[in-house]
Amino acid sequence: MAKFVAVTESVKNLSELDERFGLRRSEDASFFNEWQDDLPELSEAEQRSLHTLRRRLLYHRADGELLEGAVTLLVASPLLELAGFYDPPFKMRAEAAIELTIEDGDETLRGRIDVLIMQSRLWILVLESKKTTISTRSALPQVLAYMLANQLSQPTFGMLTNGDDVLFIKLSRQPDTICDLSRAFSLYTLPSEAQATLQILKRLGQTALQSPT
Numbered sequence: 001m002a003k004f005v006a007v008t009e010s011v012k013n014l015s016e017l018d019e020r021f022g023l024r025r026s027e028d029a030s031f032f033n034e035w036q037d038d039l040p041e042l043s044e045a046e047q048r049s050l051h052t053l054r055r056r057l058l059y060h061r062a063d064g065e066l067l068e069g070a071v072t073l074l075v076a077s078p079l080l081e082l083a084g085f086y087d088p089p090f091k092m093r094a095e096a097a098i099e100l101t102i103e104d105g106d107e108t109l110r111g112r113i114d115v116l117i118m119q120s121r122l123w124i125l126v127l128e129s130k131k132t133t134i135s136t137r138s139a140l141p142q143v144l145a146y147m148l149a150n151q152l153s154q155p156t157f158g159m160l161t162n163g164d165d166v167l168f169i170k171l172s173r174q175p176d177t178i179c180d181l182s183r184a185f186s187l188y189t190l191p192s193e194a195q196a197t198l199q200i201l202k203r204l205g206q207t208a209l210q211s212p213t
Contacts, residue, residue: 007100007111011145020102021148023177032170032180034157034207039199046082050194053078054187057163061132061188068114071129071163075187076115083201085117085125090205092117098149113146119208123150125201126158126169136160136167136184144179147171157204164188166197168204 010016017023026032042050057074060066066074086092096116100109117125128143130136139160147156147169158169168182182200185193 003106004108004110007098007109007142007145010107010109011141013141014144017141017144017148021177023144023148023171023179026178026180031172031178032168032182034170034203035168035182035200038203039196040202040206042195042198046198047195049078049082050198051191054191054194057187061163065132066163067131068129071132071161072114075161075163076127076129079198079201080115080117080125080127082198083205085201085205089209090117090119098146100145100149109145111142111146123147123152123154123156125204126156128158128160130160130162132163134162136162136165140167140169140181143169144171147179148173148177157207159201161187166193168200 014023053075060070060074080086080092084090093116094114096113098111098113102108113126114129115125115127116123117127126143126147128139128146130139139162143158143160147158148171150156153174155170155172158171160167160169164187166185166187169179171177171179185197187194187197
């Protein structure tokens with residue numbers, strides 16, 4: 001009988017994902033070009049909303065680190081709303097449960113995704129928010145494990161944020177299980193980084209709508 005183990009307890013680094021699921025980083029520079037190419041322009045209203053988002057982030061961040069709930073309220077949720085992920089045809093699920101079975105069947109990983117955005121049956125965005133004291137890259141193995149639970153053939157896009165920084169991820173299982181990362185975007189440091197983050201989110205939404213379901 002398979003035993004159930006929390007993702008956070010079982011997956012500690014990228015080497016374990018490689019060993020268990022054959023996941024590797026892509027060496028093809030064009031594999032994850034969605035975070036760089038054909039980014040949509042932002043309206044003046046969207047830019048004003050981003051200014052408000054960043055002003056609130058800096059105001060609350062001045063008192064010290066932000067806990068996960070505050071990161072979701074101040075950063076993640078406003079960005080998803082501005083990107084249109086709360087409106088049709090997208091669906092949002094909070095605290096979505098996932099299960100991922102190891103190939104030998106002896107262990108099943110369980111966890112909960114902070115926010116899952118779907119279009120029809122296609123996973124668009126797996127979002128994980130962390131405390132500002134936790135680096136985005138340290139949570140990468142956990143988020144990739146969640147993304148591996150998607151058994152569909154289309155690529156999955158992920159976003160990871162600790163409030164200060166944002167990191168985007170692309171994972172594909174066809175024909176091989178490969179992933180790649182964007183550079184880190186610092187919302188805390190530069191206003192232009194917030195604008196780029198929203199542009200990428202909107203681009204991923206456009207990509208999803210163009211993908212076959």
